[in-house]
Amino acid sequence: MWISVFLISAILHITAGNEGCTLSGTNIRLQEITAFTGQSVLLPCSCTVRQFDTPRLTWTKLSQETVILTQSELYRDRVEQFNEKFPGNLSVLLSHLTQDDQGDYRCTIKDRENRDEYRDIRLHVKGCTLSDSNQLEIVRSRGQSVLLPCSCTELQAKPLRLTWTKFLDGQTHAIPLRDRVEMFNTEKSPGNLSVLLSCITKEDQGWYRCEINNQNFRDIRITVKGKRSDNDAFYHRGFSVNNLTS
Numbered sequence: 475m476w477i478s479v480f481l482i483s484a485i486l487h488i489t490a491g492n493e494g495c496t497l498s499g500t501n502i503r504l505q506e507i508t509a510f511t512g513q514s515v516l517l518p519c520s521c522t523v524r525q526f527d528t529p530r531l532t533w534t535k536l537s538q539e540t541v542i543l544t545q546s547e548l549y550r551d552r553v554e555q556f557n558e559k560f561p562g563n564l565s566v567l568l569s570h571l572t573q574d575d576q577g578d579y580r581c582t583i584k585d586r587e588n589r590d591e592y593r594d595i596r597l598h599v600k601g602c603t604l605s606d607s608n609q610l611e612i613v614r615s616r617g618q619s620v621l622l623p624c625s626c627t628e629l630q631a632k633p634l635r636l637t638w639t640k641f642l643d644g645q646t647h648a649i650p651l652r653d654r655v656e657m658f659n660t661e662k663s664p665g666n667l668s669v670l671l672s673c674i675t676k677e678d679q680g681w682y683r684c685e686i687n688n689q690n691f692r693d694i695r696i697t698v699k700g701k702r703s704d705n706d707a708f709y710h711r712g713f714s715v716n717n718l719t720s
C-alpha cells in the first residue's frame with residue numbers, strides 16, 4: 475500500500491511538473507496599485523496552476539538599474555515573501571513605504587523551458603502634503619484646551635518626519651513640544667498631525683509650527699486671554715486643573 479501511495483504521488487509530481495506554474499494576470503498589461511507612505515502594500519503575483527515545486531521566483535524593481543528586491547539594501551527588512559509556505563503564492567509584501575518606492579515592479583519566474591514569464595505592477599506611493607499651510611490665529615481663555623490643526627491631504631499618509639515646535643522670544647528659539655500635548659496620529663490616520671494643548675496658560679501664548687519632512691510647515695498663533703497667574707507655573711509642571719482648583 476505504501477508503495478502505491480508513493481507511486482501515485484510520484485506520478486502526480488511529474489504531471490504537475492509538466493504543467494509548471496502559469497502566472498495569473500499576465501493578460502493584464504500593467505496592474506496599477508496605490509499606497510501611502512509608511513504603509514505596507516502587497517504586490518500580487520500567483521500561479522493559476524496548482525504548484526508542487528516552488529518556481530524560481532525573482533522580484534525586481536524596473537529602474538535604470540534593475541534592483542532585485544531580496545538582494546537590495548534599499549529593501550532590507552522591508553520585503554516579505556510567502557512562496558516557501560504557499561508555493562503558488564508569489565506575492566511580495568513591501569513595508570514602510572517611502573516615496574522612493576514608487577515605480578514599476580516585475581514578478582518573474584522561469585518556466586519549464588527556462589524561459590522568463592513575468593507580470594508587471596505599477597506602484598504609486600502617495601506621501602504627505604499639508605492640507606492647509608496657511609497661518610492661523612486662535613484666541614482662547616486661560617484653562618481651556620486648544621487644538622492646533624495640521625494634517626496631510628491624505629490622512630492615510632505618514633510623513634517621514636514630523637516636528638512640532640514653539641517659538642520663544644520672537645522666532646529665535648524653537649522648543650519641541652512634549653508636555654501636556656495629545657496627538658492623534660494613530661495607525662488608522664497617521665496623517666492627522668494635530669495636537670491638543672490642554673489647560674492653557676499665559677505661557678502658552680505664542681507661535682507654533684507643525685513641520686513635515688524638514689520641508690513644509692504650518693504656523694499657528696495662540697493668544698491666551700486673561701491675566702497671568704501664579705498657578706501658571708504649576709500648570710507647566712504638568713498639574714491638571716482639577717488638582718489646582720480643589
Ligand SMILES: *[C@@H]1O[C@H](CO)[C@@H](O)[C@H](O)[C@H]1NC(C)=O
Nearest residue numbers: 516519520556560563564565
Ligand atoms: C499570498 O499571501 C498573502 C499573505 O498571507 C495574502 O495576503 C495573499 O492574499 C496571498 N495571495 C494569494 C494569491 O493567495
Ligand SMILES: *[C@@H]1O[C@H](CO)[C@@H](O)[C@H](O)[C@H]1NC(C)=O
Nearest residue numbers: 621624625629658666667668
Ligand atoms: C484629528 O483628530 C482630532 C481629534 O480626534 C480631530 O478633532 C480632528 O478633526 C482630526 N483632524 C482631521 C483632519 O481629521
